[in-house]
Each structure stands twice: as C-alpha cells, then as structure tokens.
Amino acid sequence: MTQLRRNTLADELDDPAPALGTLERGEPVQVFAVRPGTPARPRIARAEGIYMWDTTGRRYVDAGSGPVACNIGYGNRRVLDALQVQAEAAAFANPGTFESAANRRFAERLAEAAGPGYERVFVVSGGSEANEAAMKLARQMAVARGEASRWKVVSRQPSYHGGTLGALSVTGDPAAHDLFGPMMRPMPKVPAPITYRIPEGFDQQSWAEHCADVLERTVLDEGPETVLAFIQEPVGGLATGALVPHAAYMRRVREICDRYGVLLIHDEVMSGGGRTGVFLSHEHWPDCRPDLVVVAKGAGAGYFPLGVVLAPRDRVAEVAGGGGFMHGHTAFGNPLACAVGLAVLDETLDGGLIANAASQGARLRARLDALAERSPIVGDVRGKGLLMAIELVADKDTKTPFAPSVMAPAVLASAAIEQGLILYQRRTNAGRDGDWVMVAPPLIVTDAETDLIADGIEIGGSRDGASPRKSLNLWAID
Numbered sequence: 001m002t003q004l005r006r007n008t009l010a011d012e013l014d015d016p017a018p019a020l021g022t023l024e025r026g027e028p029v030q031v032f033a034v035r036p037g038t039p040a041r042p043r044i045a046r047a048e049g050i051y052m053w054d055t056t057g058r059r060y061v062d063a064g065s066g067p068v069a070c071n072i073g074y075g076n077r078r079v080l081d082a083l084q085v086q087a088e089a090a091a092f093a094n095p096g097t098f099e100s101a102a103n104r105r106f107a108e109r110l111a112e113a114a115g116p117g118y119e120r121v122f123v124v125s126g127g128s129e130a131n132e133a134a135m136k137l138a139r140q141m142a143v144a145r146g147e148a149s150r151w152k153v154v155s156r157q158p159s160y161h162g163g164t165l166g167a168l169s170v171t172g173d174p175a176a177h178d179l180f181g182p183m184m185r186p187m188p189k190v191p192a193p194i195t196y197r198i199p200e201g202f203d204q205q206s207w208a209e210h211c212a213d214v215l216e217r218t219v220l221d222e223g224p225e226t227v228l229a230f231i232q233e234p235v236g237g238l239a240t241g242a243l244v245p246h247a248a249y250m251r252r253v254r255e256i257c258d259r260y261g262v263l264l265i266h267d268e269v270m271s272g273g274g275r276t277g278v279f280l281s282h283e284h285w286p287d288c289r290p291d292l293v294v295v296a297k298g299a300g301a302g303y304f305p306l307g308v309v310l311a312p313r314d315r316v317a318e319v320a321g322g323g324g325f326m327h328g329h330t331a332f333g334n335p336l337a338c339a340v341g342l343a344v345l346d347e348t349l350d351g352g353l354i355a356n357a358a359s360q361g362a363r364l365r366a367r368l369d370a371l372a373e374r375s376p377i378v379g380d381v382r383g384k385g386l387l388m389a390i391e392l393v394a395d396k397d398t399k400t401p402f403a404p405s406v407m408a409p410a411v412l413a414s415a416a417i418e419q420g421l422i423l424y425q426r427r428t429n430a431g432r433d434g435d436w437v438m439v440a441p442p443l444i445v446t447d448a449e450t451d452l453i454a455d456g457i458e459i460g461g462s463r464d465g466a467s468p469r470k471s472l473n474l475w476a477i478d
Contacts, residue, residue: 064424
C-alpha cells in the first residue's frame with residue numbers, strides 16, 4: 001500500500017463540525033449551497049485507491065470518482081511525485097515569457113494518444129474554461145478563413161457544457177436559463193437523441209433520425225452562413241445520464257456539419273481520457289470524428305485543475321498566422337497542471353486502465369442490468385465503459401418519472417452513503433428531464449470492487465438495508 005503523508009490540518013479543527021451557516025465568518029464552500037443550520041458534511045481525512053476516510057475513521061467507497069473526475073483513484077504515487085518535483089522546480093511560469101518542459105511533453109504525449117487531427121493542445125484549468133476556449137477558437141478558425149458571419153453555436157436540449165456564461169449559453173438547461181438568461185446570449189437548441197422515454201410514435205432509430213433532421217433544419221433556418229459549430233457530448237454526462245446516441249444519429253451529425261461547413265465540437269469533459277473504454281469516446285463512432293475535442297475531468301483526475309482543447313495543426317496555424325488566438329487565462333499552460341496531466345496520462349496508458357474501463361464496465365453493466373430486471377423503479381441502465389447511469393422512475397410500465405419534489409436521486413444517494421457508498425448525483429433542469437444517478441468508479445477498479453459497488457447499490461436501496469430512509473428504495477415505494 002502506498003505510504004501517504006498524514007494531513008494534520010484536520011487535527012486543528014473541532015470535530016464534529018458546527019452546522020453550516022452558523023459561524024460569523026469563513027466556513028467551507030457548502031455554505032453557499034444549503035440552508036443555514038444544515039449539518040456539515042463528513043470531513044475528509046485521507047483517500048487512497050477507490051476509498052476515502054473521514055476524520056472519524058469511517059471508510060467510503062467512491063463509486064462516482066467524485067464528480068466523475070478521479071479517473072486513476074486517490075493517492076497515486078506517480079502523480080504525487082510529479083506534482084512535488086514540478087512544484088519545487090517551478091510551480092508557475094508565464095507563457096508570455098517562458099515555455100515549460102512539462103507543457104511540451106504533455107502536449108506531445110496527449111496529441112499522440114488522441115491521434116491524427118488533434119496535434120495541438122490548449123491547456124486551461126477545467127471543463128467550463130475548455131469549452132469556452134473551444135468555442136472562441138472555432139470562431140477564430142472561421143474568421144481566419146474569411147467566414148466572419150459565423151458565430152452561432154447549436155447545442156442539444158438537454159445538455160451541460162459548463163457554468164461560465166459562455167458555456168451556459170450552449171447548455172440545455174431551461175431552469176438555469178430562467179435564472180441567468182438575462183445575462184447571456186442564447187444559442188439555438190435542438191432535441192437530444194434520448195434512448196429512453198422516447199416521444200410517442202418513435203422508436204430509438206426513428207427518434208435519432210428525427211433529431212438529426214431537426215439539427216439540419218435548424219442550421220437552415222438560422223442561415224448556414226451564420227452557424228459556426230455544433231457542440232455535443234458523444235456520451236452524455238449528468239444532464240442526460242450517460243446517454244449513448246444511436247449510431248444513425250452520430251453519422252448524420254457529421255454529414256450535416258460537413259454539408260454546411262459547421263465545425264463539430266465534442267465535449268468530452270466527462271467521457272474523455274479512457275473512461276468509456278476508449279481514449280476518446282468518439283472512437284465508438286468512427287464516422288463521427290469531431291473537429292475539436294474538449295477533455296477535462298479525467299485529464300487532471302482530481303489532482304490538479306486541468307482542461308484541454310485538442311485541435312488540428314493546420315487550423316491552429318491559420319489562427320496563429322492571422323494574429324494569434326485572442327484568448328487566455330492566468331493559469332493557461334501552467335507547468336504544474338501539465339506535469340500532473342502528463343503523469344495521469346502515463347498512468348492511464350501504461351497501467352492498461354482504458355482496457356480495464358471496458359472490461360469492468362461490462363461487468364458493472366451486467367450487475368446493473370440484473371438489478372433493473374428485479375427493481376420496480378430502475379427504469380433504465382445506460383452508458384459506456386465506466387460511465388454508467390441508472391434512471392429512477394415511479395412507474396416502469398409507463399416510464400413515469402418521480403415528481404421533482406421527491407428528490408429521488410438525492411434520497412437514493414443518501415441511503416447509499418449510509419452504507420459507505422458514494423454515488424454522484426446532481427439535479428439538472430430542476431428534475432424536469434428525469435432522475436438518475438451516475439455510477440462511475442475510478443478506472444483502477446477491480447472485479448471485487450466492482451461487485452462491492454453493485455452490492456452496495458442494492459443494499460443501500462433495499463428494504464433490508466440499514467438505511468432508515470423508506471420514502472424511496474430500489475424495490476418499492478412506501
């Protein structure tokens with residue numbers, strides 16, 4: 001077992017922590033999100049592999065990789081050593097003055113893994129930043145070719161592409177737009193090619209074809225000369241619960257983009273870096289290669305804030321030759337981030353974690369499918385590799401979702417954590433599109449750990465479990 005240095009910061013704090021919102025100043029970030037008086041979260045003491053321990057010594061199994069980010073697990077010695085070495089050498093270097101070996105090596109290794117067409121790597125601090133950068137790069141790519149009229153970015157409803165205003169403008173979340181809409185420039189939306197609770201009169205393939213038809217019609221209605229890009233998650237994240245589109249849809253998307261000169265951006269913030277059993281999830285659809293790819297969560301694997309945009313060499317050269325990319329942040333190209341990214345990438349590739357994601361994903365899928373057969377409220381299981389979700393419904397026959405007030409994912413996640421199992425859930429669009437929880441453990445998970453997670457989901461949601469929560473469980477509704 002890796003020997004990790006003890007974190008003594010927690011020893012200086014009172015335990016248990018006071019309720020949130022009760023102190024005059026300070027408090028952790030959760031104070032912004034919950035009502036005053038809400039009990040504090042457990043306090044993290046340490047983490048290793050797929051396990052986390054709080055300051056009381058209780059162990060948790062992280063079945064969500066945090067927010068589907070910690071791809072290689074916790075306490076990885078290669079990454080920790082790389083972080084320390086780079087921090088001691090130079091934690092920061094302004095790209096306007098210096099380049100760094102970490103940036104150069106990370107970009108080369110990442111471009112090699114991504115394959116032809118993705119030779120250039122723009123490094124930022126996370127997924128929202130990376131999607132913003134991708135859209136701005138797409139705009140300058142169009143301008144560099146004399147297509148300054150192109151500026152609209154079409155996206156899907158529902159979808160999620162980030163919390164910054166630019167990324168939120170292409171996010172398909174009406175509840176968020178109700179709040180922040182006056183601050184944004186809205187972008188065109190088209191229906192997502194959902195595969196569960198499909199509108200009446202369609203099956204999966206016909207709905208997929210319909211969604212592609214709507215995309216083409218939207219491009220024509222907006223004016224092809226004004227449409228810059230179409231952005232989509234090839235395998236869905238939290239907004240669609242690991243949606244895997246029909247192959248017919250993906251093929252049509254690429255054809256439509258080619259027909260009208262629209263750039264295709266793949267948001268692989270969550271799915272990229274090996275999580276779906278291939279390095280970039282568009283590899284599941286060889287006839288739908290994007291022009292730009294965004295990767296974030298798994299790139300830094302929770303060890304450091306990191307996001308990247310992968311772009312073709314020739315198009316970057318055109319932008320650079322026309323005056324350069326008019327974009328950047330204080331921490332773009334940060335050597336510490338790049339050192340971590342390189343170590344995470346090496347661990348992923350050298351450790352066979354992509355193949356493990358494929359094999360453990362198949363094992364997990366079989367267990368979750370079996371659960372769905374027996375449970376009256378697990379309506380669907382979907383995903384690729386170790387990016388999986390289970391959808392919760394009030395009635396499986398009619399596929400009727402729970403009322404938003406039930407807060408079904410939160411109830412299940414709460415019951416699971418009482419069993420020491422962490423599931424990732426966060427309500428999108430106020431629950432109007434359905435309810436699901438993500439099951440996405442680190443890519444290092446073993447056979448025994450995959451079974452442990454599946455067992456924990458069953459126990460956490462069963463009437464026989466230790467959970468006192470009986471307002472919702474996987475077997476019946478009280």
